[in-house]
Amino acid sequence: MKVITLKSIITIIAFSFFQNKMYAQAVNWENTSKQNKNLLHANIGAEYGVTAGLGYHHLIPVKRFPLWIGGEFSIPAGNELADDFKVRLGTQIRIAGLNHFQFSARVQGIARRYHNQSVTLFNFGSDFAGTLGYYRKHWFLGAEAGFDKAIVIHFKHSDWYKKNIYDNVQDGWYEPATGGNFYYGLQGSYSIKKVDITIKAGKILQQDFKSQPLLPFYGQLGINFRF
């Protein structure tokens, strides 16, 4: 046991500063304009469960490095819709481009909650990803790879758990990092006027590069509305 370190706090703060946008949303960099700086998006799919999400992003038109900032709120399916959720805030920035090929990076801070009969978990984490794609005005196709890290996590066990499973379980904040998953896959979109239909799918691997989560893939179907 040790008192939680200043390092952890700084880490979280650092991620907070980076929270300009972070969402698993697919963005067509060829289809951004100063007239459409706002992006509303909704999606359904599978990511550690069957999920649905809503988000908003705003375009900062920096000359060579345009970036989207914003966030997304998502929940998994289940009888109790509010007991689990994930909030992601961050930024996605175009780093390099050559002809129609472009490379972008995404940095996100994550706050998420998990609740069941036994325990309530609250976690702060981060998500870093890069996407290399071929972009045209009305469509794009890209490949992405990223790492989702659970940095610190808070455990609060139920009375039921302490009565039936383990009475001496230790509640509180746990560190160092409690988990991490790599993911990689494909994404793309097709645009019709101010609406983009997006799709992404890929595989998830735990940080030991051997184990898999119970749901070892992700997939998402989304819609963007630019205004």
Next chain:
Amino acid sequence: MKISLRIYLTFIIFSVFSFSCSKARYIDEPGNLVPKTVDQDATLPSISVNGALLHSEAFGPEDSTLIICIHGGPGADYRYMLNCKTLATKGYRVVFYDQRGAGLSQRFPKSWYKSQSSDAINKIFYDELRGVIAHYKTSASQKVILLGQSWGAMLATGYTGKYPADVYGLIVAEPGGLKWDDVVDYISESRSFKLWSEALNDATYIDQFMTGKEDQHEILDYKAGLMGSTNAIVGDVGSDLGNNAPSYVASRSGAVVNAASYELGQDFKPDFSAGINNFSTKTLFIYSSNNKAYPDSWAARIAAAYPNKEIFKAQGVGHSGMFDHVNFWTTTMEPKIISYIQSL
């Protein structure tokens, strides 16, 4: 941008205040999220069998008929069977043990299980049960009765088929299957979560909070325990042990032995009914009314392997409720089991 700035500041302030007064803990430290095992806590009752330290206790007169309680899983523990302890007051020697890698018994790497290869069931489970019996047996003539539930019933059946002369009586409660294909079918049926269900979400969503490497037992056991607490399909709603509960609450899943056993099963497709046709003594076969994955037709299919049997349907309880509901145990199960033993 002003709104964004407010969000940042809120997050920063919350982050600082959330952590500044807390103490850090490690999720893989024994005792934090899951109880310590017998090799980590010398105060727990244990025996040394077949190269492993097993969590084990026995009650009742040492020289009387042995009743060996065999828990489910693989990877569960004997805690939910502790109502059987009252059989000790009826003159029997009642033995409980957590199988290697399960409950509070010693953990082993997954590679160790997998290295047992095609002889794994013998070397891991049958030899261990034989060692437990030998540990508690005080004379060659002492009678041995096996009482197994779920996976424990499969193990008891396989052991009896291998050593029919060593077993005086056999009580099996809902063995999932005895042929490997039946085992797979039963597992699928008893865990067939709906895509939108809370149960499936509870099982999958946690993988973004905690991940454990292949032999990080504390993490893997904890996650397995969260998933296995209750199961509406098989009618498990939690245990009620009454005064039979020990002074400590310490239940722990064995995730590695569970995963390794299933993989070994897939590789070698063991037949737990092998040799059971040579066991001519009556077997007491029990199943429950609340287990939706164990209808009458499935009970008849599985029970067909036993040449001489009495089939009993436990009304109003589920898969584990046959043993872990103290009232049902007292009023129904214990009298049934005593009646069976006396009929042998």
